[in-house]
Amino acid sequence: MFKNFAPQRLVDIIALLLLTIGGGVEHVLSVVRQLRDLQLILVEGGSVLLNGVRVIGKGTNSVIFKCRPAIGNVELACKVRRGDASRPSLASEGQYLHIANSVGVGPRVYTYSRDVIAYFYVDGVPLGTWWAGADAKQKRGVVEELLRQAFKLDASGVSHNELSRLEKHVLIERGRPVIIDFESATLGGGNNVTQVANGLMRLGLRPPIDALRRYKKCQCPEAFNEVLYGYLQQL
Numbered sequence: 001m002f003k004n005f006a007p008q009r010l011v012d013i014i015a016l017l018l019l020t021i022g023g024g025v026e027h028v029l030s031v032v033r034q035l036r037d038l039q040l041i042l043v044e045g046g047s048v049l050l051n052g053v054r055v056i057g058k059g060t061n062s063v064i065f066k067c068r069p070a071i072g073n074v075e076l077a078c079k080v081r082r083g084d085a086s087r088p089s090l091a092s093e094g095q096y097l098h099i100a101n102s103v104g105v106g107p108r109v110y111t112y113s114r115d116v117i118a119y120f121y122v123d124g125v126p127l128g129t130w131w132a133g134a135d136a137k138q139k140r141g142v143v144e145e146l147l148r149q150a151f152k153l154d155a156s157g158v159s160h161n162e163l164s165r166l167e168k169h170v171l172i173e174r175g176r177p178v179i180i181d182f183e184s185a186t187l188g189g190g191n192n193v194t195q196v197a198n199g200l201m202r203l204g205l206r207p208p209i210d211a212l213r214r215y216k217k218c219q220c221p222e223a224f225n226e227v228l229y230g231y232l233q234q235l
């Protein structure tokens, strides 16, 4: 019923948002205005069914829709703040993701406002699902790239803070890990490699404790390489 609805079909957008993000008419109308100002068009699609509407994902604070810009053919995901969200805005998440992008991490941000972040759609599967069907060589590639991304994030000053639950915060797209959901990110700390180490433990990999301790002190390439070696020799 809502498929590819045109931007002028205001009633459809309002109904779709009322069914999915909740929060009453005031919040929904504010989101409609933001989508209009950002020139974004929501598209129904995804594997999650929410009150009869297909979406990409549903979190405690937001709903993720497929979307596209009014001009040009780009496949985007739109994270929209729910009416009952505990956070007053998604803008800081947009800013953290933007910094992460500057070191090649995370889905690329397209645009954002208070209640909407549009970023490139990641055509992937959650790490947890992917891991179960991957062979050792594939796992090596993903673990190395994931640790390298965490190292770059440390250098950028952004701490993701939820990477110990890796299986939920990493999507694998064509064999490459993409770290998502910067909603709990903070500036400073630089402990992404440590967080990834905790996450990898849940996937059955032993943390190279001495190397991790050294890395924590210096955050230098030498200690990072030791950490990396500690993992790769297990796969």
Ligand SMILES: Nc1ncnc2c1ncn2[C@@H]1O[C@H](COP(=O)(O)OP(=O)(O)OP(=O)(O)O)[C@@H](O)[C@H]1O
Binding pocket: 056, 057, 058, 059, 060, 061, 062, 063, 064, 077, 079, 107, 119, 120, 121, 122, 123, 124, 168, 180, 181, 182, 183
């Ligand atoms: N760029 C993207 N491309 C494709 N799918 C995505 C993208 N971003 C998020 N998703 C999907 O939407 C789900 C929810 O995204 P995200 O974790 O950012 O939402 P959230 O509201 O912070 O969730 P939670 O409250 O559980 O932390 C993800 O698990 C993923 O499946």
Ligand SMILES: [Mg+2]
Binding pocket: 059, 181, 183, 184
């Ligand atoms: Mg989240």
